Amino acid sequence: MAEENYDSRKIDGRSLSKKVEEQVKQEIDELKAEKGITPGLATILVGEDPASKMYVRLKHKACERVGIHAEDHNMPETTTQEELMQRIRELNAREDIHGILLQLPLPGHLDDKSAMLAIDPAKDADGFHPYNMGKLLIGEEGLVPCTPKGVIRALEEYEVSVQGKHAVIVGHSNVVGKPMAAMLINRNATVSVCHVFTDDLTKFTLEADIIVVGTGVKHLIKADMVKEGAVIFDVGISEEDGKIYGDVDYDNVVKKASLITPVPGGVGPMTIAILMEHVLMAAKNS
């Protein structure tokens, strides 16, 4: 018998992000024409990590596509905390910069918490500032972390209902797991947050209607760990021999999922599209 074709189960993050970017571009054109405002994003990258440089480049290319003015603040590896704080304060004060993105991780000698705290919450395009995180937790979603917001957008686009469903999140990071949990609770899902210390992960994932996994462990989620018909978002990225892998064993898990994101071409492009939306949002509110 011929292999079944599972393509219709794939959530196409590339075409979804294109759709979001087109909407953003249109609104930016209007903002320019009506108010004479060009949204501006400053990215700060400390050091020369190749992966970080690649991610920053992807963000700058997206800015170019939608009409955002983008500045690349690449600071040397030896940057001191005070120099970093000074740069953030300068960008906070600039009227032409509406979004500030401090690329993570920072080199070990720098403190990311105090740097993030120094970013004007109104310019926090990443949604990582404690003020914006706190608002998210009480159900006021303005500038929120881009990756989980991309998952929410995909759920909406594919008309997956969330209310009353059991969503299982694997990974409790500040950038994915925790904000993802808050967003799903805000939409009345029943949420379980699993992580590296969870005793029996499979017990939870087998019960899940929706799974969001972001751990960076290659192919952690196997076919025998998911329920038939589950909706699965793979937020993980790990690199091995120049190839990118997700946290989900896609080729086997796709056979049980009703919808699933691939890596690459899934959540990654959505993250960047949402970032563009956030810079626009910050510019509109300025």
Ligand SMILES: Nc1nc(=O)c2c([nH]1)NC[C@@H]1CN(c3ccc(C(=O)N[C@@H](CCC(=O)O)C(=O)O)cc3)C=[N+]21
């Ligand atoms: N302050 C901060 N904000 C971030 O948003 C942030 C960060 N730090 N540090 C690193 C992670 C990683 N990240 C990615 C975004 C897009 C893709 C993406 O679009 N990936 C393509 C593949 C690109 C390729 O490798 O060709 C895809 O999944 O299809 C990946 C990774 C944002 N991050």
